[in-house]
Amino acid sequence: MNVTATACKTALITGGNKGIGFAIATGLGKQGYSLWVGARDVRRGQRAVGQLVAMGINARLLLIDVTDDESVNAAARRVLKESGHLDILVNNAGIILGADASPLEQSLAEVKAVYEVNVFGVIRVTQAFVPALRKSESARVVIIGSGLGSLGLVNNAASIYSTANFLAYNSSKTAVNAVAVSFAKALAPDGIKVNVIEPGSVATDLNEHQGALTPDEGASVAIRLATIGDDGPTGGFFGHEGVQPW
Numbered sequence: 001m002n003v004t005a006t007a008c009k010t011a012l013i014t015g016g017n018k019g020i021g022f023a024i025a026t027g028l029g030k031q032g033y034s035l036w037v038g039a040r041d042v043r044r045g046q047r048a049v050g051q052l053v054a055m056g057i058n059a060r061l062l063l064i065d066v067t068d069d070e071s072v073n074a075a076a077r078r079v080l081k082e083s084g085h086l087d088i089l090v091n092n093a094g095i096i097l098g099a100d101a102s103p104l105e106q107s108l109a110e111v112k113a114v115y116e117v118n119v120f121g122v123i124r125v126t127q128a129f130v131p132a133l134r135k136s137e138s139a140r141v142v143i144i145g146s147g148l149g150s151l152g153l154v155n156n157a158a159s160i161y162s163t164a165n166f167l168a169y170n171s172s173k174t175a176v177n178a179v180a181v182s183f184a185k186a187l188a189p190d191g192i193k194v195n196v197i198e199p200g201s202v203a204t205d206l207n208e209h210q211g212a213l214t215p216d217e218g219a220s221v222a223i224r225l226a227t228i229g230d231d232g233p234t235g236g237f238f239g240h241e242g243v244q245p246w
């Protein structure tokens, strides 16, 4: 990638302060992107920005809680005002709740709380940033889905994803696949590509560091889809081995 060409290119990663989001930020920053590091907590966000800047990366903190309309709208206004456009939006922020709850007993309140981040957060953020994405010459939206959201994989006994039956989390990640397809169709006339990726099983706080891959390894699929050319796909679901089953 030509660093000069990407020097003024701008990317936002929600939940960019740690885990896979921080690794995506690091990878895009090293390619020369100017970063908005999305974080809901000012201290955690500043710490991450400090680490990125120490690596020579052009990074700024963007306070954004994806569950909060006002926070998201204020963040979108700020990016449009200060950057004038957004080339890459990575919808990375995500949570899991009740990982040990039976699907037959998990409370609706917990399911709604997971959807508020993993599904409604993606919708809220993407809609708010459309004006900034439309100001880019070739914008890309990447949504961090999961193999656990793939009905094909969770129903395949040979898949590592077939045994983890998390009602709220898995179904939220299935829902976001449909959201991605819908946004991909709606944004196609603008040349904006929208894809979902599944990073593999990555050791982060989300799974108490039980994953097999490092955050940098997990981030690679998202970075690839965030930087695809105009001949690249849209409305697809990708993992380390390419196209994933819905």
Ligand SMILES: NC(=O)c1ccc[n+]([C@@H]2O[C@H](COP(=O)([O-])OP(=O)(O)OC[C@H]3O[C@@H](n4cnc5c(N)ncnc54)[C@H](OP(=O)(O)O)[C@@H]3O)[C@@H](O)[C@H]2O)c1
Binding pocket: 014, 015, 016, 017, 018, 019, 020, 021, 039, 040, 041, 044, 064, 065, 066, 067, 091, 092, 093, 094, 095, 117, 144, 145, 146, 147, 198, 199, 200, 201, 202, 203, 204, 205, 206, 207, 211
């Ligand atoms: N780890 C895996 O194996 C795996 C596999 C498949 C998909 N994923 C997905 O990858 C994405 C990143 O997860 P991770 O594993 O890197 O987990 P993580 O280390 O727990 O990071 C999650 C990030 O999301 C942020 N976040 C949570 N709620 C938010 C909110 N309301 N507004 C803004 N940011 C919020 C967190 O911020 P705080 O630091 O403030 O909490 C944190 O920055 C998630 O979408 C997850 O579902 C992970």
